[in-house]
Amino acid sequence: MNWQAKRSRMMWCGVLPRLWAAALMGTVAGTAAAAQVSIQASFAPSALEPTRNAFTNDTPNGGLCTRLGLCSPDEKSVQLPFYVSYGAFSPSADLSNQAFFRVPSAWRKVQLVHAATGRTAETEWRVSFFGSTYRLPRSVHDITGHPNVSQGHHNLWQGYAWNYAPPGCGSMNYAEVSAFILRYGWRFPESSPTCTKRTNFAFEAGMLLTDVSIGYVMRSPNPLAMESGEYTGQLHLRLGQGGDFDFGNNARPSDSELIINFTLTVSHEFQVTFTEANPKVSLAPVGGWSQWTVHGKAPPRLQQELPFLLTSSNEFSVKMRCEHDVSGRCGIANVATRDVVPIDVDVTMPGMRAMHSGGFAQNTPLVSERSGQVAPRFTPNSYLQNRHSRLRFAASGPAVAEMLKAPQSRWQGDVTVVFDSEP
Structure with a gap:
């Protein structure tokens, strides 16, 4: 029977996946009120690393991470498409007449949405350092009394030259310097989003920050809990007085907002x-x-x-x-x-x-x-x-x-x- x-x-x-992670690629905003950059990351399983459950940041480095040895393994940097101009400086204690910096160094949550299904995931992101090239007016040459380039920058600012970070921030031990230009980077701990550089001299012409870049770190979601496909999200950051990036009352950023576009792509095997x-x-x-x-x-x-x-x-x-x-x-x-x-x-x-x-x-x-x-x-x-x-x-x-x-x-x-x- x-x-x-x-x-x-x-x-x-x-769903044969293409998954997500985010990479940060600089994209210009032109004359618009918002500057924009893009971060792109991806996940694809690997037989060589079966326990690796993390996204890979595919964003090309821009800014200071292109200088060898300045960034930690989990950091990336991106060039930001805006500049900051400063008005007159005074040696007074009033922060409004100084070079004041606040950056979003605390973790920010960003919601990501799957393009096809609407399912959501969450990533976290924060700024770990800030760098730029500061450009002084030529009139400063006459007030610092510098016998050489480095001494002139030292004489101008309290706490030595601009490449030395002020209290609350950390120095990156990096400087490229000429008589009126200094390229630098300062680290911002998660718990210390502000620091101020004070001048020893008054000068009316102010200064200009160009080649602005930030270092950042990310906490990506668990890709094993996400379906294949593309997840996108945006982080809107205000530029200017009282904003997420605050350069002091004495500063005028060229844009009023920075938009960071995140694209995370998941490519599962099934x-x-x-x-x-x-x-x-x-x-x-x-x-x-x-x-x-x-x-x-x-x-x-x-x-x-x-x-x-x-x-x-x-x-x-x-x-x-x-x-x-x-x-x-x-x-x-x-x-x-x-x-x-x-x-x-x-x-x-x-x-x-x-x-x-x-x-x-x-x-x-x-x-x-x-x-x-x-x-x-x-x-x-x-x-x-x-x-x-x-x-x-x-x-x-x-x-x-x-x-x-x-x-x-x-x-x-x-x-x-x-x-x-x-x-």
């Missing part, structure tokens, strides 16, 4: 591989039929496992489409009488976790698509490549008893298991 459950199709719906294109499952007792055929002892359970290989770096659901639906489960039918009994189907995927419970994907029951129940959804602990997994099909209890009432009968049905990476 032979009862056979037939499994005709195995479908996997994987593949389910069976040994056969249309695998078949034959239900049988564990250990064979001898207990029934020889001793007449009814088996408590008929089952068969169906192995497959799973490659995945993103979350997905697993659900069933049944030829015969029986109370939220699939069924198999007596070919002769069309009587139907339910079967149980579960899945085991090492390295995957159920998103609802957080537990391992081990013997997780599957439900029919027509049941109205939410299909179980899983997420990987890391990038999985050709991970040995299995589906298990079983009939037990009353279903087996019903089948044994019809000796020599044949039972079959189609079950389609869908691996779906869409939400």
